[in-house]
Amino acid sequence: MDHILVRYGDIGTKSASVRGRMVKILRQRIEDRLEYEDEEYDSVTDIPGRLIVKNARPEASEAVAELPGVASASPVKELESEIEALKNAAEDVEIGESFGIDTNRSGSHDFSSMDVNREVGTFVQDFSGAEVDLDDPETWIKFDVRDEKAFMYTETFEGPSGMPVGAADPLAALISGGIDSPVAAYEVMKRGSDITPVYFYNRPIAAEDHLMRFKASVEKLKRFHPSKDWEAYIVDMKEVNEELMDIGRGRMLLHRYIMFGIAEKIAEQENLQGIVTGEALSQKSSQTSSNMRNTSSATDFPIHRPLLTRGKAEITEKARELGTFEEASIDSACRTMAPESPATRMSNGDFEKLKRRIDVDELVEKALENTRKEEI
Structure with missing residues (x-):
């Protein structure tokens, strides 16, 4: 041949x-x-x-x-x-x-x-x-x-079929060091979208090894568009997290709401057309339909959730296929910041009251001030 x-x-x-x-x-x-x-x-x-x-x-x-x-x-x-x-x-x-x-x-x-x-x-x-x-x-x-x-x-x-990367609108991909988000990023690349990775460095809860997991996952994704200069936004969430730790029920919803607010600013700066997450319906307390409605209200940008209806086993199988599962399995010193009794279904009215306990805009600005753009 x-x-x-x-x-x-x-x-x-x-x-x-x-x-x-x-x-x-x-x-x-x-x-x-x-x-x-x-x-x-x-x-x-x-x-x-x-x-x-x-x-x-x-x-x-x-x-x-x-x-x-x-x-x-x-x-x-x-x-x-x-x-x-x-x-x-x-x-x-x-x-x-x-x-x-x-x-x-x-x-x-x-x-x-x-x-x-x-x-x-x-x-x-x-x-x-x-x-x-x-x-x-x-x-x-x-x-x-x-x-x-x-x-x-x-x-x-x-092959995966779909569209070549670069044929559709570029997107901000929120990628952690876990199993789901790299798979979600891949799925939108398969539909032609180039991605700009965004990592929320959850200090002081997450240690540097968690950041290393993120970078290792992005390395695996680079082979689908290897010629471009890969740069990622790394957002230091230390001040945000310290402020939120005083809040119990609803803490994770505020955390995600602020993440989307930060992602919106990055998308505007980079002329990106949407935000990608690894959320799957009902997989976590912040990912119920009512809670996703609350957190999505942080931005007017479309939030793409390509894994929305997939089960964990299916997502894990795809992560293994992509080679990102091994990176997610690296031991990390990260400890969860979820409260003991998370809010699985918070009404829009209750969420609005919760938001008034903090200055969301100020926390978004502080996080952006502590954000760096780094070559991967």
């Missing part, structure tokens, strides 16, 4: 002009990722419905397949789009005890996909003696036939 065939899904549903823009972005992301992995290749070119990485190692297909916007990637051999050429190529494949032929054809030809499957299948059976099995063969030989060229492959690496 000498090239990598890259397929995209959601991009193909867009209008011609939007599709062209997104394909261009995806091509750049593929080049970025290959350079990030120190992979050698000649070029990344596009043909209708596909991108081709010319003269790349087959092993690089796995890295390419990870990218948002990629539906799947396969190491391929480029052929002439003639049945005799497909037969000759199939002869070079090591065939197991059973095999299957599968063809996807696009364009104008004097043969159909079924013609390829039948003729190449008969040819392979004759020279190999293997049995045909179209359910679970030991060897798949697949062809992607385009107008003038065809591609043969035997393995496919599935």
Whole structure:
């Protein structure tokens, strides 16, 4: 196999002009990722419905397949789009005890996909003696036939599909050192949004090892957009937390309300178009529907919660897949700041009364004064 065939899904549903823009972005992301992995290749070119990485190692297909916007990637051999050429190529494949032929054809030809499957299948059976099995063969030989060229492959690496990073509005992603928020950040990247990570350093409750967990999680996310200069906002919450510790019931709601107020200011400064959190409905006391209504009122910016209806097991499985679960599992000296009896359902009126016990605007400003922008 000498090239990598890259397929995209959601991009193909867009209008011609939007599709062209997104394909261009995806091509750049593929080049970025290959350079990030120190992979050698000649070029990344596009043909209708596909991108081709010319003269790349087959092993690089796995890295390419990870990218948002990629539906799947396969190491391929480029052929002439003639049945005799497909037969000759199939002869070079090591065939197991059973095999299957599968063809996807696009364009104008004097043969159909079924013609390829039948003729190449008969040819392979004759020279190999293997049995045909179209359910679970030991060897798949697949062809992607385009107008003038065809591609043969035997393995496919599935991708996340979606949109390439940078194709949609940029967002502020609130990322902690835990399991949920890096997964939420990834999910919006998969829909095309570039992210600016924001970390709330909950001193004096959290120690520096918790900050290290955050940075380790962001390192894992960088591979989906490795060419950009990754910078994060680190917000020192020491003064906010010291003020809030005198409040019992409702403390975590105020804490989150202030976080959203700070995030709004950062989003305005960076010209971001929304805020992303790892909140899941009813997972914590601050994440009931009524409490999320209270905390969301801190900002007019849209708050995106891509994990809203997911269970913890599903989120954890995705974190393992992304490689961020290991970072979240690093021992941390952080102690919870939640009160013994947290407010699971606080009315809007009660929350408004609670807010009057502190000067929210002043605490937001103090936190912003103690915020630094740091290269990750």
